[in-house]
Amino acid sequence: MAFEEALATWLVKQRWFAGKGRGLRDLAIVADTEVVGGDPELRHLIVTVSYDTTVDYYQVLTGLRHELPDELQHAHIGPSDDGRQVYDGLHDAELTRTLLAGIAADESIGRLRMRTIPGAAFETGLDSLVLGGEQSNTSLVYGEESILKVFRRLSPGPNPDLEVTTALARLGSQHVAEPFGWIETTLDGVPTSLAILSRYLRLASDGWSLAATSVRDLYAMEDGTGDGVRAAEAGGDFAGEAYRLGIATAQVHADLAAAFGADVLGDGVLRELTEQMFWKLDLAEAAVPELGRYGEMLGDAYSSLAKLRDPIPVQRVHGDYHLGQVMRTTETGWVVLDFEGEPATPLAQRRARSSPLRDVAGMLRSFDYAARHQLIGHPEQFGLNAVAGDWVRRNASAFCAGYAEAGGQDPDENDVLLRALQLDKAVYEVLYEARHRPSWLQIPLDSLAEF
Template sequence: MSRLEDVLREWLPTQRWYGGKGTAVTAVRVEHEERLSGGEDVRHTLLHVTDADGRTELYQVLLGHRSGEVEQRLKAAVVGEVDGRVLYDAVHDPQAVGSLLQLLAEGRTLSRLTFTSTAALDASLPSRVMGAEQSNTSVVYGEDYILKLFRRVQPGLNPDLEITRALAEGGSPYVARPLGWVEGQVGGRTTTLGLLQDFQHNSTEGWAMATASVRDLFAEADLHADEVGGDFAAESERLGAATAEVHVLLREVLPSGVADADESARTARQLHERLDAALAVVPDLEPHAPALRAAYDAVGALTEPVPVQRVHGDYHLGQVLRTEHGWVLLDFEGEPARPLAERTALMSPLRDVAGMLRSYDYAARHLLAERGGDNQLAYRANEWAERNRQAFCDGYARAAGTDPRSEAVLLRAFELDKAVYEVVYEARNRPAWLPIPVGSIERLATP
C-alpha cells in the first residue's frame, strides 16, 4: 500500500460510519478520486476497504488536502499527513460541502460524478454536519436542506432515493421531498452517492418522544401508562396509520406480488441461516435456539399466499420524525450492511411492523438497564411497551384495512429475527443492553 492507503487504514476503523466495527482493516485501495470545483483541494474519493475477515467493501470519503496546518475547527477531522500535506475529512469543511450544494444547484457533471436537482436551490446557505448518525453522514444547509452522503457504497440505485422519490411523486405527505441527488459511475453502473431533501426543522425524533414518555411514567411511580401526562399511545396510533398508508402507496407505485409456499419455505431457511450466524457470535443464544427454530419452521409450513412488496427495511423509532404536520418517515435504504439485492427484494410489510414493535420494547426497557432493573419500573416498562405496541397496530389496522396481529406466525417470526440481530449488535457494541433483546426472545419465543 502507498503511504496514503496506510494512513487511511489506520483512520477508517475510528469512524462511526465504518461498518467493520471490531475488525482490523488490512488493506485499502483507492478506486477513484476526482477533485471538486472550488478553491480548496478537495477530492471525492472511493475506497476499496478489506478487513481481517476478508470482506471488501466500497466507501465514499471527501478528502481535503492542505499544504499547511488546518485551522482549529478542522483539527478533529484530520486523517493524517502524506508527503508533507495534511489530509482531512472535508465533510466538516463548510467550503467543501458548500461546493457540493453549488454543484447540485448548477446541475453539474464532472468526469464521473453527476449532480441533479429537481428544485431551485440557494447555494449560499451555511452548513453544519449532523453528529448523531451511524452509517452515513448528513449535512444541513440553513434550515432548508439536508444532504445525506452514503458512506458505504454499493453499485446501483440506492433504495432510499428510489423509494423516497416514488412516494413523493405519488403524493405521500409522510416523506421528506427529494430535492436532488449525487450519482457516480461504479463498476460501470450509475450509483447513488448522496440524497438532498427538505430539512424537517421544528421536528422531534420518534425515539426522543418515546423515551421522554417512558421517563414521565417512571417519574410517576403510582400511575399507569394511560394516566401520565406524557402518554405516547395517541402518537403511536397515528404513526401506525402513517406506516400503513406508506405501505399501501408503495404497493401502488413500486412492484409488489404474492409469495407462495415455496417462497415462505425460502424465507424460513433465511431466518435459520441468520440464527446460525448469530449463534456463532453469541453462543449464549443456544438455550433459546429450539424455540426460535420452531417459530421459523412455522413460517416454512405456511401454505397461504403472503403479500410482498417494497418496504422500509430498517424501521424503528429513530427513523421517524414528528413534525407540526404529522409523522415523516426517513432513511428507506434498509440495513446498510446487507447486500443491495436483499434490501430491494420484495418482502412482507410485516417486517417493518415487527421492527417498530421491537423499537417500542427498546424505548421502554433501555432505561431499566440504566436503573439496575427495579421490579416496579420493570412492570411499568412492560405496560408502556404493550400499550404503545397495541396502539401502533390499531392505527395500522385502521388505515390498512388489515390487522397485522392477525398474521401472528409471520409477525412473531420477524420480531424474533429482529431480536436475534439485536443480540449480535449489543454483544459487539453495548453488552450492558444485551438483556433487552434476550428478554424479548424469552417472551416472544413462547406463543
C-alpha cells in the same frame, strides 16, 4: 503511501465503518476527483477496503490545507504526501457550498454527476453543519432549508433511499421528505448513488426522542412501592402518537405498493425464508450461548411460519424501520426517513419485495428498546420491568390498531407471521449487541424471555 496508511487508521475508527473486527487486509484509492482546487482543496475519493474474501467501497471527501484551523482539528486524518494536512472535508462549510451549488446547476465534475430533480427549488450559498449521531452515513444541514445525506459505504447501483423517496414524492406522499437532487458516479459499470439532497424538517422531533421522553416521564412517576404505575397515566402518554404512526406507516406501504407493485410469497420462498431464520439463529447461538435457552421457543415459531398455506403479500418495504427513522412534524404529521434499508444487507436484497409486516415487526421491537434501554443501570430496574412491559404493550397495540385501520395487513390476523418476524429481529439484535454494544445485550434477551 503515508497518506493511505493514515487514511486506513482513520477509517477504521469511524462509526460508519462496517468492517470492524473483520481483519482489514488492504486499502486502495480507486478514484480521486478534484472538486475544489486551491487552499483549501476538496477531493472526492472512492476507497476499496479488502478483506479475506470480500471488498467494500467507501467514499471520503477530503479537505486539504497547509494549516488546519482549530475548529477542524477533530476532523483531521493525517499529512498528505505533499506535506499538507488532510481532513474530513464534509466538516468544512467553506468547501461543502460547492456540493449544494453543483446540484442546483446540474454540474458534472470528473466522474461526479450532480443532478436536480425537475421542479425542485432550494436555496444555495448556505453554510453547512454536520449532524451528529449517525452510524451509517454523514448528513449536512444547509441553513434550515435542506439536508444532504452522504452515503459512506457504497453499493454499485441505485440507492433505495433516492429511488423510493423520489417515487413517493411523485405520488404526492406527505410522509416523506421532499427530495431535491442527488450526486452519483459510475461504479462497476453502473450508476451509483453517492448522496441525496432533501428538504430539512426543521420543526420536527424524532420518534425515538418522543418515545424516550414518554418512558422517562412514566418511570419518574414510580414511587418505589412496587404497585406500578400504568402507561396510560403518564403525562407524556405516547399511545396517541403510536396510533397515528401506525396510520402513516400503512399509508406509506400503500404508496410503496402503488409505486413498485406487489406480489405474493409462494410456498418454496416461504420455506427458504424460514431456513434463513434458522441459519441466523444458529449463527447467533454460536456467538451468544445464552440465546440457547430460547432455542426451542424460537424453533417452534419458525416452524409454525413454515406451515402457513395462505399466500403472504409482499412488496417494497422500508427494511430498517424503527423510531429513529421517523420524524413528527407540525405540518404533515409523521414523516418516514432513510429508505435505504439495513446498510449491511446486499443492495439486491434491500430492493427486493418483502412482507410489509417486517416493518411492523421492526417498529414493535423499537418500542421495546425505547422502554428497556432506560432500565440499564437503573436503581429501580427490577420494579420497573412491569411498568416497561405495560408501556410496550400499550403502544404496540395502538400502533397496530392504527396500521390495520388505515388498510395495512391486520397484525392480529397475521400473528404467526408477525411473531416470527419479531423473533427473527430480536435474534439479529442479540448478535448485533454482542458485537457492538455488549451493555445493551440484555435488552433483546429480556424481550425473548417474555415472548
